[in-house]
Amino acid sequence: MRHVLRxxxxxxxxxxxxxxxxxDGSDDRPVVRVGTEGTYPPFSFHDPDSKQLTGxxxxxxxxxxxxxxxxxxxxxxxxxxIFAALQAKRIDVIANQVSINPEREGKYGxxxxxxxxxxxxxxxxxxxxITSLADLKGRTTxxxxxxxxxxxxxKAGAKVEGVEGFAQAAALVSQGRVDAIVNDNIAVxxxxxxxxxxxxxxxxxxxxxxxxxxxxxxxxxxxxEEADRALQELRADGTLTKxxxxxFKADVxxxxxxxxxxxxxxxxxxxxxxxxxxxxxxxRGLLKATIPxxxxxxxxxxxxxxxxxxxxxxxxxxLSGIARTYVSIIRGTPLLVQLFIVFYGLPEIGIxxxxxxxxxxxxxxxxxxxxxxxxxxxxxxVPRGQFEAASTIGMGYWQTMRRxxxxxxxxxxxxxxxxxxxxxxxxxxxxxxVLVTELFREAVYAASAAQIFMPLYTVAALYYWIVCAxxxxxxxxxxxxxxxxxxx
Amino acid sequence: xxxxxVRAAGVHKSFGDHHVLRGVDLDVDAGTTTAIIGPSGSGKxxxxxxxxxxxxxxxxxxxxxxVEVDFATLPPKGGAAGQQIAALRAQSGMVFQAHNLFPHKTxxxxxxxxPVQVQKRPLEQAVxxxxxxxxxxxxxxxxxxxxxxxxxxxQQRVGIARALALKPRVMLFDEPTSALDxxxxxxxxxVIKDLAAEGWTSVLVTHEIRFAEHVxxxxxxLDHGVVVERGPSAQVIGDPREERTQQFLKRILxxx
Numbered sequence: 001m002r003h004v005l006r007x008x009x010x011x012x013x014x015x016x017x018x019x020x021x022x023x024d025g026s027d028d029r030p031v032v033r034v035g036t037e038g039t040y041p042p043f044s045f046h047d048p049d050s051k052q053l054t055g056x057x058x059x060x061x062x063x064x065x066x067x068x069x070x071x072x073x074x075x076x077x078x079x080x081x082i083f084a085a086l087q088a089k090r091i092d093v094i095a096n097q098v099s100i101n102p103e104r105e106g107k108y109g110x111x112x113x114x115x116x117x118x119x120x121x122x123x124x125x126x127x128x129x130i131t132s133l134a135d136l137k138g139r140t141t142x143x144x145x146x147x148x149x150x151x152x153x154x155k156a157g158a159k160v161e162g163v164e165g166f167a168q169a170a171a172l173v174s175q176g177r178v179d180a181i182v183n184d185n186i187a188v189x190x191x192x193x194x195x196x197x198x199x200x201x202x203x204x205x206x207x208x209x210x211x212x213x214x215x216x217x218x219x220x221x222x223x224x225e226e227a228d229r230a231l232q233e234l235r236a237d238g239t240l241t242k243x244x245x246x247x248f249k250a251d252v253x254x255x256x257x258x259x260x261x262x263x264x265x266x267x268x269x270x271x272x273x274x275x276x277x278x279x280x281x282x283x284r285g286l287l288k289a290t291i292p293x294x295x296x297x298x299x300x301x302x303x304x305x306x307x308x309x310x311x312x313x314x315x316x317x318x319l320s321g322i323a324r325t326y327v328s329i330i331r332g333t334p335l336l337v338q339l340f341i342v343f344y345g346l347p348e349i350g351i352x353x354x355x356x357x358x359x360x361x362x363x364x365x366x367x368x369x370x371x372x373x374x375x376x377x378x379x380x381x382v383p384r385g386q387f388e389a390a391s392t393i394g395m396g397y398w399q400t401m402r403r404x405x406x407x408x409x410x411x412x413x414x415x416x417x418x419x420x421x422x423x424x425x426x427x428x429x430x431x432x433x434v435l436v437t438e439l440f441r442e443a444v445y446a447a448s449a450a451q452i453f454m455p456l457y458t459v460a461a462l463y464y465w466i467v468c469a470x471x472x473x474x475x476x477x478x479x480x481x482x483x484x485x486x487x488x
Numbered sequence: 489x490x491x492x493x494v495r496a497a498g499v500h501k502s503f504g505d506h507h508v509l510r511g512v513d514l515d516v517d518a519g520t521t522t523a524i525i526g527p528s529g530s531g532k533x534x535x536x537x538x539x540x541x542x543x544x545x546x547x548x549x550x551x552x553x554x555v556e557v558d559f560a561t562l563p564p565k566g567g568a569a570g571q572q573i574a575a576l577r578a579q580s581g582m583v584f585q586a587h588n589l590f591p592h593k594t595x596x597x598x599x600x601x602x603p604v605q606v607q608k609r610p611l612e613q614a615v616x617x618x619x620x621x622x623x624x625x626x627x628x629x630x631x632x633x634x635x636x637x638x639x640x641x642x643q644q645r646v647g648i649a650r651a652l653a654l655k656p657r658v659m660l661f662d663e664p665t666s667a668l669d670x671x672x673x674x675x676x677x678x679v680i681k682d683l684a685a686e687g688w689t690s691v692l693v694t695h696e697i698r699f700a701e702h703v704x705x706x707x708x709x710l711d712h713g714v715v716v717e718r719g720p721s722a723q724v725i726g727d728p729r730e731e732r733t734q735q736f737l738k739r740i741l742x743x744x
Contacts, residue, residue, distance in 0.1 A: 383588075385584060385586055385588035386588060386590065388542055388582075388584070388588060389582075389584065389588035389589070389590070390590075391542070391577065392540055392542070392577065392580075392581070392582040392651070393601060393602035393606055393650065393651075393654060394574065394577065394578055394602060394606040394607070394654065395605070395606055396574075399605065399606070403601070403605060404590055407592045408591065408592055411592075484634070485591050485592045485593075485634045485635075485636065486591065486636060487636040487637075
């Protein structure tokens with residue numbers, strides 16, 4: 001018990017330290033937190049060589065900050081969670097090619113546009129008969145559901161398949177599973193440039209549809225005005241044009257003819273180099289996030305599980321009811337939903353946790369729910385006579401549990417608990433949605449910058465497999481040790 | 489304290505509708521051995537387990553030495569009730585039919601658990617005493633084995649040493665040889681006999697009628713939750729007065 005308490009205190013301390021680690025206060029400029037994907041070249045991505053966050057949107061927001069006198073903190077999150085993060089006040093502004101549409105204008109504070117892009121229609125190379133929006137009637141297109149282009153395709157009479165990101169859409173088109181994609185020319189050209197793909201091509205313009213992208217604030221945020229003023233000044237002094245020229249060899253910061261060169265000085269790298277460069281950041285993500293979060297969450301989760309199991313076995317109606325409800329909720333809801341509730345939901349009722357504590361809280365609760373039933377059945381497997389023998393030599397409840405019951409229950413519980421632990425290692429890959437830069441997030445960064453997937457995700461899989469295989473080995477040795485007092 | 493060392497008076501116990509003990513009285517003098525015999529279902533194990541409250545009587549009093557609990561007035565739960573029960577329980581040592589040794593602890597760890605963890609006695613002294621106890625039950629060479637490595641008779645003798653280690657006022661034996669192969673019964677009975685000779689106070693539930701006749705000072709015959717006959721062992725077993733006792737003994741001693 002002392003060990004458990006000590007471990008628990010240590011964990012609490014670590015959580016406290018992790019949550020109090022904010023940047024130093026020597027700089028008195030107001031801090032503005034910028035939400036961006038970091039996986040969306042050439043707008044927001046990590047330079048493959050320097051690993052620094054860079055891109056058109058990043059340069060624009062940095063120029064705006066300089067003009068407005070802000071200090072920036074970048075928060076990287078996936079696009080699907082980015083508006084939730086803005087509403088939950090985890091970020092103050094989105095710099096990630098947010099397209100202007102009436103719905104968003106109603107909900108958020110949108111700045112003036114700093115990107116103008118044209119819609120293009122993308123098809124499998126050699127496809128005949130699709131050159132304009134009119135040709136899309138009755139065809140199937142692949143679109144990001146939250147994007148404007150999805151609405152454009154629907155309006156043209158196409159059936160829309162929802163996808164996550166352009167790379168996935170491109171794969172569907174080249175495999176012939178859908179007929180076309182409607183997207184903005186810059187993203188498409190960037191994809192063609194970085195992948196060198198000859199499987200898809202631009203078949204024509206999507207009408208004269210122009211998409212405008214802007215910075216998004218919360219409604220009523222006074223910093224929107226500062227941003228607009230800064231954008232106006234940057235446009236006037238040519239800074240925006242300069243940034244645009246750097247990435248596109250054209251000025252997309254104003255209405256334009258759609259001719260852009262997206263190579264942007266980014267040179268293609270071989271798959272081998274990409275994997276080699278990404279292997280270390282992925283290992284770092286594994287060592288600095290995946291493994292510590294797994295250990296801490298498992299320790300707290302196990303303590304919760306023991307508490308819930310003892311509550312259910314207590315025979316006290318209220319206690320066992322609470323434990324039963326807890327287990328039922330955890331096992332009956334997806335981990336991803338639990339993560340979103342803890343990270344994006346709780347701030348709305350005033351509980352604002354930093355990414356690490358939020359991740360650890362959600363994972364611990366999840367582990368506790370699953371392990372509670374394992375612990376309970378393991379305790380029930382200890383014969384009644386053991387409890388009686390302990391009480392006849394004068395042991396109290398806790399002493400009996402600690403010295404007599406738990407050691408015997410452990411033998412039964414170790415194999416299923418090992419399964420829980422191994423699942424937990426893999427479940428940490430979901431933490432990228434709550435802004436924890438762990439192993440898989442690093443893989444996603446590298447894959448999106450280089451637009452290659454198979455080798456990088458394979459390396460990520462290999463890392464997970466090595467950790468889990470190691471855990472299985474430890475499990476085997478632990479089982480041998482716990483079986484020493486049982487006739488074989 | 490004058491009078492008997494153990495006194496149970498008017499003990500009643502029901503399991504649901506089943507009235508198992510119907511007012512059992514029991515006196516045990518210090519330094520004597522009492523055997524409780526009777527057909528299965530007679531309540532003999534229940535009265536023994538009532539003496540250390542593994543079964544909690546519905547009413548009646550139980551006193552061992554200077555600790556007395558009145559179950560009619562004992563609160564159903566709470567710290568005060570728990571303390572009274574613990575105090576009574578600390579007066580006795582229990583040997584189970586199915587030994588109930590702690591399988592994850594070695595023989596000597598089983599014996600040390602009570603003295604060191606519960607009574608907080610100094611380890612060195614406790615180890616010396618535990619070693620002496622194991623020698624006494626003939627298992628001095630098995631101290632570092634796990635229970636599963638021992639025979640049934642050896643396991644039961646460890647169980648006796650574990651109970652003795654707490655230096656209880658009275659030893660309780662619940663059919664200590666019923667689960668054993670016949671050739672292992674003797675070694676356990678001989679340990680119990682030695683304890684009687686040394687002056688330990690014991691209460692023993694048993695089917696070994698001949699053993700009870702030779703070793704016990706007092707024998708109680710229980711049937712349907714009441715004491716049908718009690719007295720010196722030579723009288724109750726050798727010359728029973730009650731018809732039910734006679735029938736039971738005839739059945740068990742001359743089964744053909």
